[in-house]
Amino acid sequence: MAQQTFKSAKKRYWRAFIPIMVLYLIATLAGSAFLLTFEVEPTWLQATIALACSLPMIFFLYVQIRYFLETDEYDRLIQLKGFAIGAAITVSAIFLLGFLQMFHVIDRIEVFWFGPAFFVAYGLSTYAIGGRQCLP
Amino acid sequence: MSAVRNTIRALRTEQGWSQAALADQLGVSRQSVNAIETGKYDPSLPLAFAIARLFGKSIEEIFDDQTEAKLAAE
Numbered sequence: 316m317a318q319q320t321f322k323s324a325k326k327r328y329w330r331a332f333i334p335i336m337v338l339y340l341i342a343t344l345a346g347s348a349f350l351l352t353f354e355v356e357p358t359w360l361q362a363t364i365a366l367a368c369s370l371p372m373i374f375f376l377y378v379q380i381r382y383f384l385e386t387d388e389y390d391r392l393i394q395l396k397g398f399a400i401g402a403a404i405t406v407s408a409i410f411l412l413g414f415l416q417m418f419h420v421i422d423r424i425e426v427f428w429f430g431p432a433f434f435v436a437y438g439l440s441t442y443a444i445g446g447r448q449c450l451p
Numbered sequence: 452m453s454a455v456r457n458t459i460r461a462l463r464t465e466q467g468w469s470q471a472a473l474a475d476q477l478g479v480s481r482q483s484v485n486a487i488e489t490g491k492y493d494p495s496l497p498l499a500f501a502i503a504r505l506f507g508k509s510i511e512e513i514f515d516d517q518t519e520a521k522l523a524a525e
Contacts, residue, residue, distance in 0.1 A: 321479060386480075387480050387483050388483070388494070388498060389479065389486050389492050389494075390480055390483065445482065446482075
């Protein structure tokens with residue numbers, strides 16, 4: 316039944332979202348704290364912690380796409396529009412800030428911040444298109 | 452706004468169903484039912500068939516793309 320799919324899509328989303336966020340917080344906080352205990356951090360450890368911090372967010376994107384595929388058709392349309400607009404805003408910002416940086420107009424930017432910026436742009440776009448009820 | 456008009460709100464009210472009750476039976480969210488009723492969204496063919504089946508009517512009886520009215524106007 317489609318309704319079961321729609322309801323189970325939301326359930327499956329939240330069931331994955333909460334542990335992913337907990338893992339992400341643990342990885343970032345514990346990882347950073349652990350790195351601070353070293354005077355000179357070994358590169359392999361820095362890389363491992365960076366990977367541990369990124370993996371939950373990569374898995375979160377998988378969960379997000381799975382939600383798009385499982386939810387009902389109207390919700391899917393709203394989510395995909397929000398996702399596309401969020402991506403367009405973020406990529407536009409990457410180009411603009413990238414060129415400004417390349418031409419030495421602005422200082423170096425941490426690439427990391429484009430990730431959270433995308434999620435903010437995606438959330439706000441989805442809210443603008445479909446209202447509060449359309450957020451997963 | 453969609454060019455396809457529908458009588459879902461009237462049929463739903465006739466049955467005494469809320470949007471949420473209709474959504475439950477159709478297997479979609481209440482927001483979807485609201486968007487279809489207000490003409491913000493045209494359902495897919497499978498969903499249109501499900502709606503027609505639920506109300507015991509044909510798709511044409513529920514959805515009107517106003518083609519005839521447009522042709523008459525031309």
